[in-house]
Amino acid sequence: xxxxxxxxxxxxxxxxxxxxxxxxxxxxxxxxxxxxxxxxxxxxxxxxxxxxxxxxxxxxxxxxxxxxxxxxxxxxxxxxxxxxxxxxxxxxxxxxxxxxxxxxxxxxxxxxxxxxxxxxxxxxxxxxxxxxxxxxxxxxxxxxxxxxxxxxxxxxxxxxxxxxxxxxxxxxxxxxxxxxxxxxxxxxxxxxxxxxxxxxxxxxxxxxxxxxxxxxxxxxxxxxxxxxxxxxxxxxxxxxxxxxxxxxxxxxxxxxxxxxxxxxxx
Amino acid sequence: xxxxxxxxxxxxxxxxxxxxxxxxxxxxxxxxxxxxxxxxxxxxxxxxxxxxxxxxxxxxxxxxxxxxxxxxxxxxxxxxxxxxxxxxxxxxxxxxxxxxxxxxxxxxxxxxxxxxxxxxxxxxxxxxxxxxxxxxxxxxxxxxxxxxxxxxxxxxxxxxxxxxxxxxxxxxxxxxxxxxxxxxxxxxxxxxxxxxxxxxxxxxxxxxxxxxxxxxxxxxxx
Numbered sequence: 001x002x003x004x005x006x007x008x009x010x011x012x013x014x015x016x017x018x019x020x021x022x023x024x025x026x027x028x029x030x031x032x033x034x035x036x037x038x039x040x041x042x043x044x045x046x047x048x049x050x051x052x053x054x055x056x057x058x059x060x061x062x063x064x065x066x067x068x069x070x071x072x073x074x075x076x077x078x079x080x081x082x083x084x085x086x087x088x089x090x091x092x093x094x095x096x097x098x099x100x101x102x103x104x105x106x107x108x109x110x111x112x113x114x115x116x117x118x119x120x121x122x123x124x125x126x127x128x129x130x131x132x133x134x135x136x137x138x139x140x141x142x143x144x145x146x147x148x149x150x151x152x153x154x155x156x157x158x159x160x161x162x163x164x165x166x167x168x169x170x171x172x173x174x175x176x177x178x179x180x181x182x183x184x185x186x187x188x189x190x191x192x193x194x195x196x197x198x199x200x201x202x203x204x205x206x207x208x209x210x211x212x213x214x215x216x217x218x219x220x221x222x223x224x225x226x227x228x229x230x231x232x233x234x235x236x237x238x239x240x241x242x243x244x245x246x247x248x249x250x251x252x253x254x255x256x257x258x259x260x261x262x263x264x265x266x
Numbered sequence: 267x268x269x270x271x272x273x274x275x276x277x278x279x280x281x282x283x284x285x286x287x288x289x290x291x292x293x294x295x296x297x298x299x300x301x302x303x304x305x306x307x308x309x310x311x312x313x314x315x316x317x318x319x320x321x322x323x324x325x326x327x328x329x330x331x332x333x334x335x336x337x338x339x340x341x342x343x344x345x346x347x348x349x350x351x352x353x354x355x356x357x358x359x360x361x362x363x364x365x366x367x368x369x370x371x372x373x374x375x376x377x378x379x380x381x382x383x384x385x386x387x388x389x390x391x392x393x394x395x396x397x398x399x400x401x402x403x404x405x406x407x408x409x410x411x412x413x414x415x416x417x418x419x420x421x422x423x424x425x426x427x428x429x430x431x432x433x434x435x436x437x438x439x440x441x442x443x444x445x446x447x448x449x450x451x452x453x454x455x456x457x458x459x460x461x462x463x464x465x466x467x468x469x470x471x472x473x474x475x476x477x478x479x480x481x482x483x484x485x486x487x488x
Contacts, residue, residue: 163330164364169354169420178366255349256330 003214015040057126066124070107070133077102077137081242084145087152087262089249097245101144105238106136109230117226135206135227136234139191143235144242147187151246152262154179162257172251180243187239191232198228287356287424287456291335294319294326298481299335302458304424307450309457311467313486314477320460321361323477324426327458328358339423357422361429363413370404370412371397376419383419389441390415406433414442418449424456425449431466443470 018040022033057065078099088094110133114123123129155162158179165175198204199221206227210220252258286306291299297319304310314320326333329344329352337344337356344352367373376383378397387396390411404412410433417425425446431439447470449455461467464486467474474486 160362161364161366164360165366166330166350167328167353167358167360168416169350169357171350252332254329254345256332258332 081145085149101242104241105140105234109234139231140234143187144238147183147239151183172255191235288338293334304456306454308472311471311474312460318477354420356424357417358426359417365401427459
């Protein structure tokens with residue numbers, strides 16, 4: 001099946017629908033119209049630019065360019081995870097912990113998938129490496145950000161209880177164990193729900209894209225299954241890593257709670 | 267100055283050969299440095315104006331807040347103990363207690379139906395089934411008594427008490443004082459008892475001190 005190429009007119013029509021929504025927002029005083037239009041414009045520019053970047057990248061198949069592109073994606077994902085937390089770890093360590101978690105959750109899993117499961121040659125072929133990494137970063141980011149935000153907030157809110165447990169001779173792992181496990185569950189539940197609902201409630205985006213792009217539904221489904229497993233594994237290990245790394249920063253060498261390492265909420 | 271009639275002040279203890287707890291130049295935030303010494307079996311009363319840092323002093327000794335100076339137990343520095351071991355040995359009972367399981371029993375490291383803890387529960391007015399009680403239904407006074415027993419079940423060498431009887435009636439106050447006095451006399455346990463109730467401090471303490479600004483510790487006379 002040939003792909004039906006979309007014209008500029010088709011996209012303008014879709015954009016017009018967004019403008020219609022913005023007008024409605026203005027009429028019913030939602031106050032979202034400005035944000036909506038800016039977000040729409042930003043998304044269009046970002047995607048057009050990334051389209052151009054990917055075109056150059058796919059044509060060159062250069063390891064250095066793929067590496068640089070991946071690095072930029074990782075650094076932005078790390079920043080997003082860090083920025084989404086209400087109470088952040090202050091200083092460079094906050095950003096490093098977030099980026100480190102994303103590195104574990106996405107880079108290692110993508111590398112494993114490219115070398116062992118997909119088996120593409122060379123393994124960094126940009127047509128496979130960049131979309132796979134993008135899917136993993138985008139999806140695991142939510143879980144890691146959710147779990148990290150919950151951990152810092154819960155430890156802060158339950159500081160007296162954590163200190164009580166420390167006073168009774170518990171180690172920092174025991175004193176914060178319930179909270180840490182709860183936060184890990186919070187980070188992993190969305191991907192569990194997505195897996196449970198895939199194909200029944202929703203047709204996942206990548207599969208839909210492949211089908212629209214002309215792939216056979218069975219091939220699309222196989223890739224989607226692979227991606228879902230990878231996202232689940234990446235999210236799980238990313239969340240576990242993030243919770244561990246952040247927790248270590250919240251207790252000092254004498255196992256005292258050091259909330260001074262968290263930013264205050266204004 | 268000295269409450270000679272107090273059972274807590276008896277020097278005849280099993281561990282009087284040991285050196286006890288020495289608080290050396292302990293400082294925290296803008297408070298201190300403070301120096302205090304506790305011998306085995308001794309109970310020191312500590313009072314002082316609100317906001318002077320009595321609670322923070324206890325938290326610093328329990329090593330749950332960063333502090334300057336050192337605490338030596340039998341001439342061994344606090345830092346030579348693993349942090350959890352130190353906090354079980356020099357245990358703090360905070361003014362407000364916190365609970366994380368639904369029922370009482372899982373918060374204790376010992377079986378509530380046996381040994382000393384069972385006897386103390388009875389003396390403090392709790393029936394045998396207290397372990398199954400819902401924490402959410404405990405009164406403030408019940409929480410305070412159980413919190414003390416929860417810490418005592420760790421068999422600490424030093425007990426740091428922050429207003430331990432503030433929510434109890436007079437009868438229960440006396441029972442708590444008796445139990446702690448027995449532990450000091452028979453087991454050589456040491457107590458650092460913080461309270462605004464000077465009358466009580468003179469009743470239970472070998473000596474009573476008042477914390478003042480700039481690290482001054484003034485001994486009070488009854």
